[in-house]
Amino acid sequence: MLEEPTVPCPSIGSSKHYLGLCKPCDFKCRSSCRFGYQCSFCHICGPAQSRQWKKQKKSFWKQACAGEAVTSRLLKLVVANRMCRSEQTRQPHKLQGIVLSFQSFLTGTRTQALCSGL
Incomplete structure (x- = not known):
């Protein structure tokens, strides 16, 4: 300790x-x-600790942004699959609300700004 x-x-x-x-x-x-x-x-x-901290922070945000990109791609695949099914049942409006809320969650302004800054 x-x-x-x-x-x-x-x-x-x-x-x-x-x-x-x-x-x-x-x-x-x-x-x-x-x-x-x-x-x-x-x-x-000291300077060495400062450099190490910057590297860790940059690595963290790269991983976070990569995870968000994968999640976004998976969401698009799920949405495409669900849209095909919902067209058959003629209830696409229910799914669209869910998709829009999830997309707004994924594209939060803070995360998007930090990811684009790398």
Whole structure:
């Protein structure tokens, strides 16, 4: 178990450093952070930890976006299959409502913006 330090934290974001939940301050690693103690990022982490954190974050979003693309493709296949069946029973309107709500869930603005930024 990690022990809590007795030394005060150099920034507010550094308080989570010893739990492994901090986010490194890129500006502190490059030169100096203009927010100082009020910074919400960790000032204890060094440049190597900052680079590692960025790589992990980028990898996470790539995997999340890839998963969303696969889910979207599967949904289209299911919809196509259901549409063929619903045309036979003449009730396509029920399925369209479900499809639209699921598509709006998949194409959330936050996820879509983050995925397109990679």
